[in-house]
Amino acid sequence: MTVDPLISLSTAGSVLDAAALCLIALAFAGTVVRTLSTSIALLAAQGLVLSIASGAAALAEMEWRSWGAFAVALAVKAIFIPLMLWRILDRMPVRQEPPGFLSVKLAVPLAAALIPISYRAIEPFTADTIGAFNATNALPAALALLLLGLFTMVTRKKALSQVVGLVTMENGLYLAAVAATRGLPFAVEFGVAVDVLAGVAVMGLVIHEIMRVTGSTDVDRLRTLTG
Numbered sequence: 001m002t003v004d005p006l007i008s009l010s011t012a013g014s015v016l017d018a019a020a021l022c023l024i025a026l027a028f029a030g031t032v033v034r035t036l037s038t039s040i041a042l043l044a045a046q047g048l049v050l051s052i053a054s055g056a057a058a059l060a061e062m063e064w065r066s067w068g069a070f071a072v073a074l075a076v077k078a079i080f081i082p083l084m085l086w087r088i089l090d091r092m093p094v095r096q097e098p099p100g101f102l103s104v105k106l107a108v109p110l111a112a113a114l115i116p117i118s119y120r121a122i123e124p125f126t127a128d129t130i131g132a133f134n135a136t137n138a139l140p141a142a143l144a145l146l147l148l149g150l151f152t153m154v155t156r157k158k159a160l161s162q163v164v165g166l167v168t169m170e171n172g173l174y175l176a177a178v179a180a181t182r183g184l185p186f187a188v189e190f191g192v193a194v195d196v197l198a199g200v201a202v203m204g205l206v207i208h209e210i211m212r213v214t215g216s217t218d219v220d221r222l223r224t225l226t227g
Contacts, residue, residue: 006059013134015056016179019049020141023175024115027148027168031111031155032104036092039164040085046171047077050178057178073174081167081200088160102155111151118144138179145172163200 007015023046030042051074058066102110119140145168152165 006062007056009060010134012056012060016053016135017137019053019056020135020137020175020179022049023171024137024141024144024148027145027171028111028115030164030168031148031152032108036089036158036160037086039161040082040089043085043164043167044078044082046168047073047079047082050171050174051078053175053178077167077171077174084200085160085163092160107155111148114147114151115144118147135179139176142172142176142179145169145175167200 026042026046026049030039033039033042051070054066054070054073058070122140122143149165149168149170149172152168153162156162156165
């Protein structure tokens with residue numbers, strides 16, 4: 001049984017474009033804030049926006065695999081992963097990111113510079129429409145999320161912040177896949193989501209052990225574990 005799409009491909013592309021710009025703003029804000037609870041809230045917002053983008057693709061395609069991918073994205077990225085990180089945060093004595101090796105005055109412009117670099121790097125690939133959706137901001141935003149997530153991992157000391165950066169990078173890959181492939185096959189999205197969820201769970205156990213052994217979740221303290 002074939003179901004007619006509820007929205008057109010052009011409308012879905014517009015939703016993806018708006019979602020991409022919103023994701024850039026959320027990822028950039030994640031590089032600026034120092035409160036760990038706020039970082040997790042921003043990551044949950046990323047998951048919600050990605051779910052909206054995936055839902056737009058599903059409405060334009062109207063196939064069960066697209067709706068399955070949307071459901072998995074909403075459950076894992078917007079709900080389960082943030083809840084797991086908040087539970088880890090509840091066990092941490094310190095909820096503020098300490099100053100890194102980069103000052104805020106230097107980190108903010110460096111993070112901001114990654115956004116135009118992403119647009120410049122992807123420009124040859126966005127000269128023509130890629131995939132089913134005419135979303136010119138999607139692929140540059142995907143690269144920007146990858147770079148901003150990596151920037152967060154490099155510049156933050158708390159292990160929990162580095163997990164947030166890792167999930168941000170994966171969100172960029174997901175956005176690129178949705179924009180370029182007209183929605184992910186359900187088996188692929190389910191496998192990736194379970195992999196990320198398992199990775200966050202393992203990292204939660206690692207963070208707990210770091211805190212138990214060193215009394216802190218600063219990655220700098222890991223040097224004390226070397227013989």
